[in-house]
Every structure is written in structure tokens, then in C-alpha cells.
Amino acid sequence: MKIVGVAACMAGIAHTYIAKEKLIKSARLRGHTISCETQGSIGIEDELNAKEIEEADVVILAIDVAIDRAERFEGKKIIKIDTSTLIKNPIGFIQKVEKVIQR
8 A cells, every 4th residue: 555644743843753753664564655744843844745645545644733735635535643643553553544445
């Protein structure tokens, strides 16, 4: 499965980067391809490009706040989760995403 993701927390610091790391590691452990950007106090980092978004099977938004440029994901299957929940059980979350996408 090809995944794109965005991580963003209230402060745009710790949880943002921890969520991104956990999301990437757990997706790769499950055999998926993933690209993930962060949005925080210093803006957008590792910004997803149009090709990555177009080819994605799912968009994962690990966010606690509204994100910039969300319109890029219109028409895609989007799954939202808060950063704390993702951080607590990233593998379990990816397994749930797999089940949703397989339907």
C-alpha cells in the first residue's frame, strides 16, 4: 500500500515529529511505502508532492490542529487520528488502516 501522511500537533514541536517517526516506522515494518510531511511552528517540512498524493492509496492525517493546504487531499481516502493515539499504538493503527483499505 502507498501511504502519504501529515503530522501536526498543537505546539508543532515534539508530538509532530514523534508521530511522523512512529507512522513511518510502523508503515515500513508492515511492508508499505510511505511519505510524510510535518506542519508546525516552522511551517511545512518534507512537503508531499502532487505525484506522491496522486499515487497514494490512503492519506493519514495524524493531527491535533487544522492543517494548511488540506484541499490537496480531496478525492482521496483520508483517515484521521490524533497524534497521542498514534504514538501509543502505531502498529495497531496501521493494521486498522490495512483493514479499512482492503474493503
